Amino acid sequence: MWAERGTHQADLANGASPFYALMMFPYPSAEGLHVGNLFAFTGCDIYARFQRLQGHTVFEPLGYDAFGIHSENFALKVGKHPMELIPSNIANFRRQLDSAGLMVDWTHSLDTTDPAYYKWTQWVFLKLHERGLAYKKAAAVNWCPSDKTVLANEQVEGGRCERCGALVEQRFLEQWFFKISSYAARLLKNLETLDWSETTKQAQRNWIGRSDGARLRFLVLDALADAGSSAVAVTTESRAVATTIEVFTTRPDTIFGATYLVLAPEHPLVDALTTPQQESLVREYRALASKQDLITRKTNKEKTGEFTGSYATNPATGELIPVWIADYVLMEYGTGAIMAVPGHDERDFEFASVFDLPIVRVVAGEGETAKTPLTAPTGVGGKKVPAAYLGDGRLVNSGRFDGMAVTDATRAITAWLTDRHAGEAVTNYRLHDWCISRQRYWGPPIPIIYCDTCGTVPVPEKDLPVVLPNIADFKPDDSGISPLARHEEWYRVPCPQCGNQARRETDVSDTFLDSAWYFLRYPSVPRADVAFDKALTKKWLPVTTYIGGNEHAVLHLLYSRFITMVLKEAGLVDFEEPFTKFRAHGLIIRDGAKMSKSKGNVVNPDDYIREWGADSFRTYLMFLGPFEEGGDFRDAGISGVKRFLDRLWASARDCTSIGEPDAEVMRKLHATIKKVGEDIPALSYNTAIAAMMEYMNTLRRSERTPHKAEVAPVVQLVSPFAPHVAEELWEMLGGQGSVFDARWPAFDPAMLASDTIELVVQVGGKTRGKVIVAKGLTQEQALLAAKGDPSIGKFITGEPRKVILVPDRLLNVVL
RNA sequence: GCGAAAGUGGCGGAACUUGGUAGACGCGCAGGACUUAGGAUCCUGUGCCGCAAGGCGUGUGGGUUCGAGUCCCACCUUUCGCACCA
Numbered sequence: 001m002w003a004e005r006g007t008h009q010a011d012l013a014n015g016a017s018p019f020y021a022l023m024m025f026p027y028p029s030a031e032g033l034h035v036g037n038l039f040a041f042t043g044c045d046i047y048a049r050f051q052r053l054q055g056h057t058v059f060e061p062l063g064y065d066a067f068g069i070h071s072e073n074f075a076l077k078v079g080k081h082p083m084e085l086i087p088s089n090i091a092n093f094r095r096q097l098d099s100a101g102l103m104v105d106w107t108h109s110l111d112t113t114d115p116a117y118y119k120w121t122q123w124v125f126l127k128l129h130e131r132g133l134a135y136k137k138a139a140a141v142n143w144c145p146s147d148k149t150v151l152a153n154e155q156v157e158g159g160r161c162e163r164c165g166a167l168v169e170q171r172f173l174e175q176w177f178f179k180i181s182s183y184a185a186r187l188l189k190n191l192e193t194l195d196w197s198e199t200t201k202q203a204q205r206n207w208i209g210r211s212d213g214a215r216l217r218f219l220v221l222d223a224l225a226d227a228g229s230s231a232v233a234v235t236t237e238s239r240a241v242a243t244t245i246e247v248f249t250t251r252p253d254t255i256f257g258a259t260y261l262v263l264a265p266e267h268p269l270v271d272a273l274t275t276p277q278q279e280s281l282v283r284e285y286r287a288l289a290s291k292q293d294l295i296t297r298k299t300n301k302e303k304t305g306e307f308t309g310s311y312a313t314n315p316a317t318g319e320l321i322p323v324w325i326a327d328y329v330l331m332e333y334g335t336g337a338i339m340a341v342p343g344h345d346e347r348d349f350e351f352a353s354v355f356d357l358p359i360v361r362v363v364a365g366e367g368e369t370a371k372t373p374l375t376a377p378t379g380v381g382g383k384k385v386p387a388a389y390l391g392d393g394r395l396v397n398s399g400r401f402d403g404m405a406v407t408d409a410t411r412a413i414t415a416w417l418t419d420r421h422a423g424e425a426v427t428n429y430r431l432h433d434w435c436i437s438r439q440r441y442w443g444p445p446i447p448i449i450y451c452d453t454c455g456t457v458p459v460p461e462k463d464l465p466v467v468l469p470n471i472a473d474f475k476p477d478d479s480g481i482s483p484l485a486r487h488e489e490w491y492r493v494p495c496p497q498c499g500n501q502a503r504r505e506t507d508v509s510d511t512f513l514d515s516a517w518y519f520l521r522y523p524s525v526p527r528a529d530v531a532f533d534k535a536l537t538k539k540w541l542p543v544t545t546y547i548g549g550n551e552h553a554v555l556h557l558l559y560s561r562f563i564t565m566v567l568k569e570a571g572l573v574d575f576e577e578p579f580t581k582f583r584a585h586g587l588i589i590r591d592g593a594k595m596s597k598s599k600g601n602v603v604n605p606d607d608y609i610r611e612w613g614a615d616s617f618r619t620y621l622m623f624l625g626p627f628e629e630g631g632d633f634r635d636a637g638i639s640g641v642k643r644f645l646d647r648l649w650a651s652a653r654d655c656t657s658i659g660e661p662d663a664e665v666m667r668k669l670h671a672t673i674k675k676v677g678e679d680i681p682a683l684s685y686n687t688a689i690a691a692m693m694e695y696m697n698t699l700r701r702s703e704r705t706p707h708k709a710e711v712a713p714v715v716q717l718v719s720p721f722a723p724h725v726a727e728e729l730w731e732m733l734g735g736q737g738s739v740f741d742a743r744w745p746a747f748d749p750a751m752l753a754s755d756t757i758e759l760v761v762q763v764g765g766k767t768r769g770k771v772i773v774a775k776g777l778t779q780e781q782a783l784l785a786a787k788g789d790p791s792i793g794k795f796i797t798g799e800p801r802k803v804i805l806v807p808d809r810l811l812n813v814v815l
Numbered sequence: 816g817c818g819a820a821a822g823u824g825g826c827g828g829a830a831c832u833u834g835g836u837a838g839a840c841g842c843g844c845a846g847g848a849c850u851u852a853g854g855a856u857c858c859u860g861u862g863c864c865g866c867a868a869g870g871c872g873u874g875u876g877g878g879u880u881c882g883a884g885u886c887c888c889a890c891c892u893u894u895c896g897c898a899c900c901a
Contacts, residue, residue, distance in 0.1 A: 199819060199896090206818060206897060213901080249901060262901090303899085326899095333900045340901085346816085347899055430900050550896085587895090623841070625828060629820090632827055639854095640841045646856095678831085687829070690840035697840090700857095760836050765882040767836050804881055810835045814881050 001727075007738050008060070008103045012523055012536055015057025020540050021048035022519055022579075024548030024556075025063045027070055028089040030078070033096040035595070035603040035621070035633065036549075040585050042618045043627045043685065044547040045102045049720035050680045051544075052103070053744040059540060060103050061522040063110035064090050067118075068511035072442035076475055082442050083470055086113055096605060101614045101723050103740070108525045112514040118444035119465030120521065120531035121514055124563060125436075125447055127570055129458050133179045136456070139435055143171035150439040150476060170290060173481075175437035176446055176507065180562045184208050184429035186576075187561055195581040197628065200553040207554045209430025213250035214414045216339060216423035218261055218312040220245060220273060220323065243272055245312055245323065248334030248428050251341065252417065253409035255316040256398035257362035258339035259352070261323045262305065264331035265289040273323055275309025282306050282325065289327045303328055303351040314339075315422035316399070316413070326351060332432055342388065343374055349388035363393045363406060370396035434559065436510040441474035441483040443508030451495035451502035460496050466504070482506040516559040519543050519578060520567075532573075543579045550584040557582065583683060586630025588621070595633075603633055615722035616642040622685035622721060631686075644693050645725055648714060651699060651706045652729045661707035668698045669710060670751035676717045677744065685721070692717055708733065713745040761786045762812040763795040779805045786811055 002008060012018075023044035026037050045060065052058040066086045075082040090111060097104065110117050128134045141150045146166035150173070180187075188208045191201045220243040245261055263270055265286045274282045285306040305326030314321050328347055329338050342352035342359040352359050361374055374389050395401045395409050404412060417423040437446065445466045447459035459466055469490045474483045484490060485506035495502035523536040542564075548556075560578050568576040587594075590601045608617045620641040624631025672695040679688035692714060699706055712733050719726035719739050730739035758770045759782060769792045773785045782805055787793045802814040 202819060203896065209897095209900065211900075247901080251901080328899045328901095330900065338901045345901070347901075350899095428900085553896085620841095623827090634827070634842075637827070637842050643856095644841085675831090684831095686827095687831095687840080690829070693840055758836085762835080762882070765880090767882095770836065802881060804835090806835060810882090812835080812881050 002738075005738070007740060009105050009107055010057050010059040012059060012108075012540065015059075017056045018540050018544075019048070019051045019056035019058045020519075020523075020542075020544045021051065021058055021060045022522075022543045022546045023060075023062065024546075024552060025065045025515070025518065026093065027068065028064045028066050028086065028093045029070065030074055030085065030089055031597075032092055033100075033605055035605055036588050038096075038100055038605050038617075039588050039621045039630075040547060040549060041097070041102055042100065042621055043585050043683065044545075045104075045618075046622065046680065046685060046720040047545060047547065047683070049103055049723065049740060050744070052740055053716070053719070053742070055743065058103070059108075059523065060105060061108045061110075061525075062097065062102070062104045062106075063518060063522070064093065064112065065511065065515055065518075066090065066111055066113045067443045067514055069438075069440065069442070072440060072474070075442070081470070081472070081474070082113075086111070099609050099614055100605065100618065103723070108522050110518065110521055110525055112511075112518065113442075115465045115467050116526075116528060117518075117521065118468075118514070121444050121509065121517070122447040122459070122464050122466060123461060123531055124513070124517055124567075125509065126458050126461060126464075127572070128178055128563075128566055129448075131566065131570060133182075133566060134176055134436075135179065136174055136176055138172045139175045139177070140170040141173050141175075141439070143169045145169055173437075173439065175435050176448075176505075176509075177433040177435050177437075178562070180434045180559070181429060181431050183562055183565055184210070184431045185427070186565065187431070187558060188429075190561070190577055194577060194579070196579075197582065197584055200550065200557070200582060200584055203550075203553045204558060207431065207558065211250050211428045211430070213248060213426065213428060214252040214417070214423050215335065215426045216247050216249060216252065216255065216315065216417060217421075218245045218247065218315065218321075218339065219243075220310055220312045221320065243269060245269060245273075245337050246335045247337045247339045248426070249339055251344065251410070252414045252423070253395065253401075253406050254341040254344050254362050255314065255339065255413060255417070256395075256401070257341045257343045257360045258314050258316075258321065259342060259358040259360055260321045260340045261312055262326045262329045262338050262340050262348075262351070263308075263323065264329045264336040265325045265327055266331050267325070267336045269337075270308065270325055273308040273310040278307055278309035282308060285325065303347070303354050305351060305355065307355075315417060315420065322357070324351075324355070333430065334428055344388050344390060346388050346390070349374075349386075353386070360397055361389065362395060362397050363389060363391075364396045365389060365391045365393040368393065434510075434512075434562075436513055437507040438510055439482045440476060440508055441468075441471070443511065444468065444514070445484065446505040446507050446509050448505035449493060449495060449502050450505065451498060451500060453500055454495055454497040454502075457495060457497050457502070463496065468508070482508065484508070512555055512559050513563075515556055516563040517567075519546075519560070520564075520573070537573060541573065542575050542577060544581065546579040546582045547585060548582070549587075553584060583628060586626065586628055588624070588630050588633050590633045608638070612638055612642055613645075613724070615725045616645055619645065619689060619718075619721045623689045625686055627683045627685050641689070644689075644696060645718075645722055647696055647700065648711075648718060649725065649729065651696070651711045652715060652733060655706045655708045655711045655733075657708045659707065661709040662702055662704070665699060665702055665707075665710050667751055667754065668695055669713060670747040673713060673717065673745050673747035674752070677747070680720065689721065715739065716742065716745050757808045759785070759808070760810040761789075761792050762810065763792070764814055765812060768792045768795050775808055777805075777808075779803055779811075782811045783813065786813065 021044055023041050048058045048060045071082050071086065075085055112118060125134060143150060144166055188205060188210055191204060303326065305324050308323045308325060310323045311320040312323055340348040340351065342348040342357065343361045344363055359374065361370060364370060364372060375386055392406055395404045401409050401413060414425050445468055447464060447466045449457045449459060451457050469487060471487055473486065476483060491504040491506055493502055493504055520532045520537065520541065523540045524530065524533040527533055564573065564578040565576045567573045589595065590603060593599060593601060595602045616638060620638040623641055624633060672691050675691040676688045695714065699710060715726050715729045715733065716739060726739050735742060755775060756772050757775055759773050760770045761768055769789065771785050771789050783803055787796055796813055798815050800813045800815060804812040
């Protein structure tokens with residue numbers, strides 16, 4: 001009936017009070033819908049249905065995120081082509097989703113692997129390229145030397161290839177990047193304006209990773225100085241070959257304690273700095289470092305490194321300090337070089353201890369002096385061991401800055417060094433540019449053509465989409481480049497500018513690009529002439545409420561925000577934050593353990609829907625626990641929810657319109673309407689369901705044939721949770737049209753009022769019972785009533801020392 | 816290491832941005848009714864100790880308060896995220 005009447009279709013052009021309820025679209029796996037998906041969708045669906053009952057025109061679209069490595073790997077595993085697998089997976093998902101009774105408007109669905117969709121994904125790439133936000137550079141990828149292929153980060157487990165177990169290496173390939181790092185400050189600042197869960201915002205803040213500090217310059221006096229000589233002569237020749245090493249530090253106040261410099265092994269200055277004596281050692285170390293894959297390098301705790309043979313001048317002390325390379329310094333962060341302050345940095349301390357480099361104290365804490373040894377108490381016996389001092393304090397061994405507090409010194413020293421042209425204050429972000437290249441098959445080809453005469457040429461918009469060809473050998477191989485690079489007939493094209501023989505980019509783009517703009521597309525599906533219609537976009541976006549998993553709290557949400565910002569700058573949309581409100585749902589576990597195929601505890605929604613019905617299943621999922629925290633799925637629990645719905649059904653079937661409803665029951669009903677109406681928008685679905693159950697218990701215990709007025713509103717309250725049952729009962733009770741086109745029942749505050757209340761009585765802070773009394777009693781009256789109750793009165797043995805009355809709630813008698 | 820969240824019956828979880836009957840609701844369990852039967856339905860009970868009166872109870876130890884699951888201090892544990900980010 002819903003399908004026939006188009007109940008779930010929103011009138012996008014004319015609907016009043018638009019409400020865009022978005023859920024994160026699933027990857028249509030061959031295994032079918034995961035119960036976690038359904039948990040998320042149901043939670044969003046309830047919210048959306050409730051908003052509709054509040055009078056909004058609700059748009060609840062859903063599509064499929066079908067590109068990417070998961071699909072590709074699965075296709076490889078079962079020996080089928082993804083182009084063949086995806087449609088059947090989608091059909092299966094659609095069947096399952098329909099059986100769950102979601103209010104999805106399927107006339108606006110999308111599939112990221114459809115050329116009609118990815119045409120616009122490529123168009124988004126071109127928009128970024130136009131604005132100079134897409135660029136190419138060499139970057140490290142995970143390389144499996146045994147499978148001879150590029151691995152995605154999620155295919156590397158503990159530094160090894162998840163398939164063959166070989167140690168993963170890093171390789172450098174030319175890749176496309178988006179300049180998201182230029183937007184770091186804005187992405188961070190805008191977070192303050194968003195109605196998102198605090199945990200999600202915090203995760204984004206950490207990812208963006210703002211650090212305020214200084215960029216400092218260290219002059220290398222003579223790159224060719226003799227490593228053995230401690231007093232390097234400053235000659236005019238050496239000045240001529242002088243190089244500057246830039247470092248980033250958050251502790252410029254500790255510069256007097258910088259006793260050496262460290263560069264990342266792949267730092268571009270390393271060659272120039274390495275002296276002939278050190279050359280072979282440095283080369284060896286660099287080779288070793290580059291062999292390590294990205295992950296083990298980051299988790300390897302033992303400090304290793306090599307001396308370059310060069311010395312630089314500490315701009316504060318004027319002393320010569322050695323320049324080292326070590327893999328604990330990361331090229332990706334800051335300037336790829338650090339000033340090492342072993343006295344006040346744990347990592348530097350460890351490194352200095354291993355290589356016997358000088359450690360100087362420049363900050364003294366409470367009760368410490370310049371001479372106090374740098375130690376930290378150990379756990380056992382409180383014995384002191386040498387360690388860096390990380391705490392607050394005042395400067396020592398720092399010349400004119402001695403005695404200054406750390407915070408003041410940070411400012412003062414930065415200013416002093418700035419005056420001397422040795423550095424300046426900078427803000428640094430951890431966020432690095434977004435690498436969107438994938439040396440894979442199953443994604444949208446990056447719309448770029450390389451021409452010998454014209455260079456890098458973007459594919460003209462009119463030539464989009466660049467269709468992904470259906471090739472049989474889509475498996476990545478030892479060429480180390482995309483499978484598309486094996487298909488000359490595909491990549492060989494005339495240059496769009498000069499017409500000469502040219503070559504297509506053979507990498508495809510990251511799946512995260514597909515999902516970074518899909519919410520813009522939904523309202524405009526199925527229009528083929530634009531990515532998104534201007535009027536519809538203006539009316540429906542930004543998304544009113546977005547619900548999804550916290551696993552996407554960082555990347556997906558950040559990328560979507562970035563793309564939206566860029567489109568705003570390009571004048572294509574008129575907002576820069578795509579999701580006004582975001583809430584993350586929790587995780588469903590089963591019998592206390594995470595669901596996994598290997599444990600065999602995966603819940604197949606089909607089985608439960610068949611056995612218990614979609615409504616019971618939905619309601620049970622929401623009853624497990626707080627929606628934002630998830631819950632523990634136990635088979636036994638579902639029966640309680642089923643019983644509740646059965647009882648509601650029986651009450652609706654048996655209720656009568658004769659006579660009057662019971663006043664006490666009606667009071668409870670109105671309290672329930674209030675509670676459910678407050679709980680649903682707060683996503684407290686579990687307590688909303690509990691409140692409805694409680695009401696049904698009250699109704700049942702009144703032991704009369706229920707009056708229609710006592711039952712009908714409950715049908716509406718339960719409708720977001722159990723839409724099928726509610727729709728049927730609505731009709732059974734003579735409701736007009738769909739229950740979802742009716743309005744949410746209003747509660748009457750006057751109904752909640754009662755003349756008498758239960759007054760809790762405490763004696764000396766201990767609860768002794770309660771008395772039923774008239775409202776608005778004075779302290780004396782309340783005390784009298786308490787004394788009058790024998791089970792309470794016996795505790796009031798003397799003259800009260802103090803009496804506290806919380807009007808109409810509680811009386812505490814202190815003896 | 817850094818960041819975030821959380822510790823409440825046999826179990827999942829309630830207790831409302833405000834300190835005021837801890838354990839709502841559901842599962843499970845126990846007893847009963849109906850039944851040829853019950854994994855159906857309905858009723859009753861169910862934090863712990865105690866025959867009772869009563870006492871004890873929200874991770875541990877302190878504190879504030881007439882009154883603390885809730886606020887403050889210290890600690891312990893667990894989960895999740897990020898992790899050599901200078």
